[in-house]
Amino acid sequence: MNQKEQKWLVLLYSLTECKGGDQRSVILQHINDCGYWYKNDQNDILRRTRNEMAWRNDFSFERQHLVEYGYMKSNGQGRWEVTDKGKAILTHLIEKTMHQTAETETCYTAAFFQKLIKNQSVTEMKEDQVLITQLCQINRKDKRKDVMLVNEPQSKGTASSKSANGHIYLRSPAVAQRALNRAGNVCEAAPTHESFLRRDGVTLYMEPHHLIPMALTDFFGVNLDREQNIFSLCSNCHNQIHYGAKEDVRRLVRKLFSMREYEICSILGRKIGLEELYRIYDAY
Structure with missing residues (x-):
């Protein structure tokens, strides 16, 4: 085009x-x-x-x-x-x-592209739930936090399926688990937030959140399912960033982005700012 x-x-x-x-x-x-x-x-x-x-x-x-x-x-x-x-x-x-x-x-802009595929947000949440379910089932013996990360763009890979609104890319439970391990399995938005133990009786329950939505994979043309883009959030913060009041969404986006701005821009291969992120989250 x-x-x-x-x-x-x-x-x-x-x-x-x-x-x-x-x-x-x-x-x-x-x-x-x-x-x-x-x-x-x-x-x-x-x-x-x-x-x-x-x-x-x-x-x-x-x-x-x-x-x-x-x-x-x-x-x-x-x-x-x-x-x-x-x-x-x-x-x-x-x-x-x-x-x-x-x-x-x-x-x-990415915000405009996100507006075009807004109907895919339902699919996004379903894919998130699938990923969370998979995390509850995989082996957690590997607790390493020091996985070597390469802050460069990677190919977006092959889409798992195709919809009227574009391609759908699966999230890898292994990548998500490494991201949670990297965060120490605490809520990165608010480390003092309490959670509960998973069934393994050791690990706190946290949910992975892709700050740059996976639905924008085709827009940026790179792999967004990377540890650099995945944050460990408690259930409350994860729901709040999706469904909360705009001022709360902006606060969460601002805090998470400030923690990893360099890494996120590096894997995108371009700069992205808070204003653009606010618009992506419809919280401008």
């Missing part, structure tokens, strides 16, 4: 989120406020001059093409609206996004 198609995708999707259309300034502000496009300035303000931020002008230019193809309505009053034909091409672009290769240079 080239950059032109990515602009079409973001613009058409934003129009549908704005009930099919609105004033140009409203649509562009929506894209900016939602953090959908890497090219926009985080300190951007709306300007109606030649000095307006370049990304806004780029989207305005692409809007002209969308009108020519019948994907948007021609309206001289500053209102941007999607057509039925535009909704159809949007469906096609979303499907194309789900199956693009890792080599595709993306200008839309």
